[in-house]
Amino acid sequence: MRIIEATLFALRIPFIEAFAHSIKSRTYSDSIVVRLKASDGTVGYGEAVARPYVTGETVESCLEFMADTLWAAVRQADYSTAPLDLESSLDWLKAIAATLPAGTSDTVVAWNAARTGFELALVDCLLKSQQRSLGELLPPQRSLITYSGVITSSTVESAAKNARRFKQLGISQLKVKVTGENDRDRIAAIREVVGDDLSLRIDGNGVYSVQSAIAACQTLAEFKIDSAEQMISRGNPADLAAVRSASPIPQMADESLITLEDAQALIAAKACQFFNLRISKCGGLAHTIAIAQLAQASGIRLQVGCQVGETAILSAAGRHLAAWLPEVVFAEGSYGTLLLSEDVSRTSIHFGHRGQAKVLTRPGLGVDVKDAVLEKYAHQTINLATASVPGLG
Amino acid sequence: MTIHSLIESQYAAQAKFFEHSSSFQQLESGKAPVEFYDQFIANLCQTHLKSPQILAFLYAVSPPEAAPQIRHNMLEELGLDEAGISHPGLLYQLAAAAGFDETAQAELTRAAQEQLRVMCTDPLMFGTIKELGLSILLEVTCFEWMLSRLSSRIGKALETHRQLSPNHLEWFYHHSEVDIRHAEEGLLSVAHYVDYYEIDPSELEAILDITFRENIFIKRYFGAIALATETQMMEPMA
Numbered sequence: 001m002r003i004i005e006a007t008l009f010a011l012r013i014p015f016i017e018a019f020a021h022s023i024k025s026r027t028y029s030d031s032i033v034v035r036l037k038a039s040d041g042t043v044g045y046g047e048a049v050a051r052p053y054v055t056g057e058t059v060e061s062c063l064e065f066m067a068d069t070l071w072a073a074v075r076q077a078d079y080s081t082a083p084l085d086l087e088s089s090l091d092w093l094k095a096i097a098a099t100l101p102a103g104t105s106d107t108v109v110a111w112n113a114a115r116t117g118f119e120l121a122l123v124d125c126l127l128k129s130q131q132r133s134l135g136e137l138l139p140p141q142r143s144l145i146t147y148s149g150v151i152t153s154s155t156v157e158s159a160a161k162n163a164r165r166f167k168q169l170g171i172s173q174l175k176v177k178v179t180g181e182n183d184r185d186r187i188a189a190i191r192e193v194v195g196d197d198l199s200l201r202i203d204g205n206g207v208y209s210v211q212s213a214i215a216a217c218q219t220l221a222e223f224k225i226d227s228a229e230q231m232i233s234r235g236n237p238a239d240l241a242a243v244r245s246a247s248p249i250p251q252m253a254d255e256s257l258i259t260l261e262d263a264q265a266l267i268a269a270k271a272c273q274f275f276n277l278r279i280s281k282c283g284g285l286a287h288t289i290a291i292a293q294l295a296q297a298s299g300i301r302l303q304v305g306c307q308v309g310e311t312a313i314l315s316a317a318g319r320h321l322a323a324w325l326p327e328v329v330f331a332e333g334s335y336g337t338l339l340l341s342e343d344v345s346r347t348s349i350h351f352g353h354r355g356q357a358k359v360l361t362r363p364g365l366g367v368d369v370k371d372a373v374l375e376k377y378a379h380q381t382i383n384l385a386t387a388s389v390p391g392l393g
Numbered sequence: 394m395t396i397h398s399l400i401e402s403q404y405a406a407q408a409k410f411f412e413h414s415s416s417f418q419q420l421e422s423g424k425a426p427v428e429f430y431d432q433f434i435a436n437l438c439q440t441h442l443k444s445p446q447i448l449a450f451l452y453a454v455s456p457p458e459a460a461p462q463i464r465h466n467m468l469e470e471l472g473l474d475e476a477g478i479s480h481p482g483l484l485y486q487l488a489a490a491a492g493f494d495e496t497a498q499a500e501l502t503r504a505a506q507e508q509l510r511v512m513c514t515d516p517l518m519f520g521t522i523k524e525l526g527l528s529i530l531l532e533v534t535c536f537e538w539m540l541s542r543l544s545s546r547i548g549k550a551l552e553t554h555r556q557l558s559p560n561h562l563e564w565f566y567h568h569s570e571v572d573i574r575h576a577e578e579g580l581l582s583v584a585h586y587v588d589y590y591e592i593d594p595s596e597l598e599a600i601l602d603i604t605f606r607e608n609i610f611i612k613r614y615f616g617a618i619a620l621a622t623e624t625q626m627m628e629p630m631a
Contacts, residue, residue, distance in 0.1 A: 014621030016607050027626040161602065168599035169518050338518075341607075341617035352516030376618075 001080045005037035005385035006071050009378040010059055014341045019308050020152045021177040022207035023053055029309030029340055030059055033374055034117040036125045044125025045369045047314040048117030049280045049307035054255050056108035063382060065103060065114045071384045073101050074118060079126055089137035090289060096122050097286035109258050112283035119284035120317050124364035131363050140323035140359040147331050147355040148173035151190065159186045163193040170354035173199040173330060180207055184219055191223045201226045206233035206255055210242050217247035227274050230254040237269035244272055252276050252303060263291045267298045278305040279317050292325055306333025312345035316365040323359045344373045396584050403601050408539040411610035416619045421546065423554035430555040433614060434491045435501060438484045440613040442505035445470045447533060454526035456589030459582040466575060483564035490561035523590045528604045530586055534579030539610060541572035
């Protein structure tokens with residue numbers, strides 16, 4: 001089977017409330033949705049979230065790479081040569097990913113968001129054409145996924161208010177964005193609101209130095225923090241290892257973990273106890289699974305994370321991954337219309353009370369995407385069946 | 394602060410933000426194109442066509458002290474009370490006057506039904522029907538509170554700038570009258586509900602906060618993009 005048409009939708013879906021961390025404040029989703037059409041008429045959807053401070057990709061460069069490099073490869077590939085075999089589902093995913101060129105760039109660590117957009121669209125399309133669910137390839141180990149709430153960087157009062165909301169919704173795990181300012185007061189206020197039973201973790205988005213990260217962890221440890229994510233910026237794994245060895249809080253790598261080589265280096269340096277796997281950051285399902293398998297063989301614990309502002313498409317892929325992996329300590333994402341003004345799927349897949357959500361069983365990734373919503377929120381639409389240069393449409 | 398004043402202050406804040414929004418001012422200014430008014434009419438119809446079903450749900454969960462009033466509102470909405478004016482009928486009358494033909498009216502019905510389907514398929518965020526019921530009751534009574542104060546002005550704006558006759562705008566003028574009573578009764582219903590289900594103040598505050606995270610009027614009547622522009626979440630889309 002061949003892919004005969006691709007459309008890229010660069011979206012701007014407003015958030016209900018601003019989402020801020022130490023590096024960036026966001027008020028809308030800037031996801032790119034990839035729609036592919038196969039020769040048998042089946043349509044599949046994927047999603048990419050470009051983050052300059054993570055992989056180096058911007059929305060513009062991502063669109064350009066998709067149009068010039070990925071589409072050129074995908075339109076040439078024959079996907080009937082990779083027949084779906086449930087016994088070797090990981091090989092099938094790897095074969096799909098192998099049709100997507102890695103590309104090179106001086107400014108981009110890896111074209112992971114762009115490749116994720118196409119990989120997910122291919123997986124969705126090819127599985128839908130056979131009426132198969134991704135859950136058949138990645139059989140779930142659990143029927144319910146429990147998602148965490150996230151409290152963005154804000155005032156102490158606002159953080160406490162958000163904590164009250166999450167408590168009312170029965171959320172049992174919270175991640176708090178920390179910035180180096182007022183961290184102790186904010187965490188203390190949140191802990192006071194939610195009580196001792198709720199799991200708290202922190203995320204610095206790389207804003208601390210090695211010394212200040214250690215100091216922050218030592219200060220905040222009294223509030224029973226289960227992990228500290230990416231306290232220092234991406235760089236030498238030995239620096240993260242230094243934080244780990246001096247910190248009373250387990251460390252989690254996020255922006256430091258983009259490629260399989262990053263994972264190997266972090267493991268070799270004993271840099272952290274947790275990996276945060278994010279599909280769009282790690283280059284799609286096949287690459288993320290490879291990192292997860294390496295981590296689990298090395299005793300690294302896993303969080304299946306998300307991209308702020310992701311739509312139901314990436315959330316669905318994350319749901320399948322979180323359900324399939326043997327051990328997942330924390331899961332994030334599936335916020336849907338809890339954050340977005342409107343989501344792209346016909347039926348909402350956001351988590352419900354207690355942060356819980358069921359596994360998805362419908363064909364492909366398991367979501368029915370509404371083209372009308374894509375068209376409504378797209379600020380740029382590129383039809384690659386008729387044009388190969390971004391900016392048209 | 395009493396429950397009554399706590400809730401009313403939230404309603405007032407929602408209504409004030411709506412009243413001062415650029416969308417509402419555009420509606421009243423007469424400078425907006427016809428399409429703006431017609432989209433507003435479509436959104437308003439979709440929002441309120443599902444009122445009988447929502448009131449039926451509220452009737453099912455209402456405490457004994459509030460049940461007769463909510464039952465009366467539901468029957469009134471359906472035109473089954475002493476006045477005999479079907480509110481969905483008034484909305485279709487409005488739509489027809491604005492040029493919505495049978496196909497367009499059927500689309501309004503379908504869209505309202507779809508919104509009900511979304512409400513039913515959306516994963517429940519609250520742990521009990523008690524909390525969900527309170528959130529819906531707050532939203533419904535907040536609409537009544539706002540309509541008792543602004544629906545005449547909206548009707549007048551459509552009369553003046555969309556050239557619709559007062560006969561076709563009865564939904565607005567009717568609501569400005571009946572919702573003055575509904576608004577007060579609504580506040581009382583919420584107080585009864587909170588008391589009956591033993592909802593503590595911090596729980597009420599959290600549910601109010603969750604329910605009114607967004608401006609419900611701008612979102613329903615003018616859409617998500619208008620609300621995002623109003624709250625500086627997004628630049629207007631080209």
